[in-house]
Amino acid sequence: MEPFGDDTPVYVISVAAQLSGLHPQTLRTYDRLGLVSPGRTAGRGRRYSMRDIVQLREIQRLSQEEGINLSGIKHILELQRENVRLQEELAAARAALEELTNELESTRAVAARLAQQRRRGDTGGTSGGDLVPIRRTSVVLWQHERRSD
Numbered sequence: 001m002e003p004f005g006d007d008t009p010v011y012v013i014s015v016a017a018q019l020s021g022l023h024p025q026t027l028r029t030y031d032r033l034g035l036v037s038p039g040r041t042a043g044r045g046r047r048y049s050m051r052d053i054v055q056l057r058e059i060q061r062l063s064q065e066e067g068i069n070l071s072g073i074k075h076i077l078e079l080q081r082e083n084v085r086l087q088e089e090l091a092a093a094r095a096a097l098e099e100l101t102n103e104l105e106s107t108r109a110v111a112a113r114l115a116q117q118r119r120r121g122d123t124g125g126t127s128g129g130d131l132v133p134i135r136r137t138s139v140v141l142w143q144h145e146r147r148s149d
Helices: 013-020 024-033 050-064 070-119
Strands: none
Touching (some): 013 024, 024 050, 024 070
């Protein structure tokens, strides 16, 4: 059995409040404002993950130590999430580019070998000079999702 991960919602609000050093009502307010979105049980009870607890502590730090209001904190958190999404998108684009580069190098090598065979007068046929597809590829460079908000 796999242990719970950082995103697994397991802590009830009283435990999450204790772990984050905040009052349960503060957690409810942060949820209502969209600063932290805990998981929900079938009965709609909140369940916080360790990632939520860390985020609650960061919200408290930004508010108390940096003097940032909750609206500013919400904007900071949205920008951080957008940054993570863009980094993931960039990593996927780089992986696709690497795959396409490898495919191009392979195609160039085959083309060079065929050109060399043609120059020597080898006409192909059963001698292995025919182009035969090895595999089909499908690469999506990126999909841009428009946000509705």
